[in-house]
Amino acid sequence: MHQTIQHVERVFYTALAFIGTPVNLLAIVILSRGKCGVSPCTTRYLVVMAAADLMVIFTDVILTSFRTYYYPLCFLDITPVCSVNMVLFRTARDCSVWFTITFSFDRFVTICCRKLRTMYCTDKTAAVVLTSTSALLSLKNIPFYFQFEPWRIIENVPFYCKTKSGYFTETWWVALDWLDTVLTPLLPFALILLFNALTVKHILVASRVRKRLKGESNGQNHRDTELESRRKSVILLFAITGSFILQWSMIVVYFFSYIFQGNNSADYSSFLLHFKKIGIMLQRLNCCTNTFIYAATLSRFRAKVQILIEKEFSSVGAEITVGMLSFFSSYLKNNIARHWAKLLCLQKHSLKNERSVQYERLHPKENLLLFQRCLLHYITFPNIHHNSSPVMLKIERIGNNCRDPEMESRRKSMILLLTISVTFILPWLINVAIF
Structure with missing residues (x-):
């Protein structure tokens, strides 16, 4: 003992x-x-x-x-x-x-x-x-x-x-x-x-x-x-x-x-x-x-942590984070898609035609599949200009349409x-x- x-x-x-x-x-x-x-x-x-x-x-x-x-x-x-x-x-x-x-x-x-x-x-x-x-x-x-x-x-x-x-x-x-x-x-x-x-x-x-x-x-x-x-x-x-x-x-x-x-x-x-x-x-x-x-x-403390991670994490750290997110994505679904897809894929290259995109609401399962495609796209082709990626445009539409104030409060x-x-x-x- x-x-x-x-x-x-x-x-x-x-x-x-x-x-x-x-x-x-x-x-x-x-x-x-x-x-x-x-x-x-x-x-x-x-x-x-x-x-x-x-x-x-x-x-x-x-x-x-x-x-x-x-x-x-x-x-x-x-x-x-x-x-x-x-x-x-x-x-x-x-x-x-x-x-x-x-x-x-x-x-x-x-x-x-x-x-x-x-x-x-x-x-x-x-x-x-x-x-x-x-x-x-x-x-x-x-x-x-x-x-x-x-x-x-x-x-x-x-x-x-x-x-x-x-x-x-x-x-x-x-x-x-x-x-x-x-x-x-x-x-x-x-x-x-x-x-x-x-x-x-x-x-x-x-x-x-x-x-x-x-x-x-x-x-x-x-x-x-x-x-x-x-x-x-x-x-x-x-x-x-x-x-x-x-x-x-x-x-x-x-x-x-x-x-x-x-x-x-x-x-x-x-x-x-x-x-x-x-x-x-x-x-x-x-x-x-x-x-x-x-x-x-x-x-706001969480937001500052996210910004600090975005600035300080290396590409290796980002890929490790992607792997962890893909494991937990089935539970967190929309929140991960909205926050981390922007963090890893979208914030480096702003979408010039963002306002012209017609947002659409999709089913959570489709959100999950598209988010996993976004992660795979980021790991496989990290140097490709993300503005031209249709997956990036679609994940942007998903992230901006899945905000639920009641779920945020419960979370x-x-x-x-x-x-x-x-x-x-x-x-x-x-x-x-x-x-």
């Missing part, structure tokens, strides 16, 4: 590093450019959250876990270096958690506190809040540098980090450990649940009041433009905080078992130790899920639901499989 969990950890952390690092870098680059459908204040929060998640992956996965798996006994194992890395990891972890709290509070003020909104929800205030939070958390974690002592001396050089025995008995260290545990994650859990509950309550009350004022209770049907304008922000808030709560829940459960079992890990059962490892894996997974949430909830909701579900359910399935 122990070897199995070690193998799962190695595969998981390797995949997390190779996926989480470029995903967070992509989020930082795209969000930093702005114009993603959210306010500059919200953009600043999302950028620093992605940066904090990237630092967690770098300090914990690449510099700590990879050190054990791929390059044992290197300069990273020297005790002072190891101690500094642990302080940086604690600071990055705390910043990742508390930046989520500050973002939740900012959205709470935006939605529920109309008078305070104009003063607090600004780009300048966000910068001050984030800077102050980072500074305070850094100061809080500096004493943890002195938590460790050398485990082995090799040629008068101290190696490895071993927790001092007095860490579990001395009053100073016990108080600091409790403060660290309360600040991450117990207090954040409580604050997120509080802010979300107050936000939901305000939305429900405001919705009922506005419906009565607009006469919807009498059978009239009016669109609430103000609530619709906040819908994107509310969905983004609940997706991020919901993902945080789900993926940190096992660590919170382990903390309460830690209280009842005592401080000595030697007394823990193997089940509890494995439960802790799975909880840590879930906690680290939270560092790469936010970007997928942005892509699921922000249409976004399904993407959001699947993103949150998969990121939480997969580690639990691993847990069940191991035990």
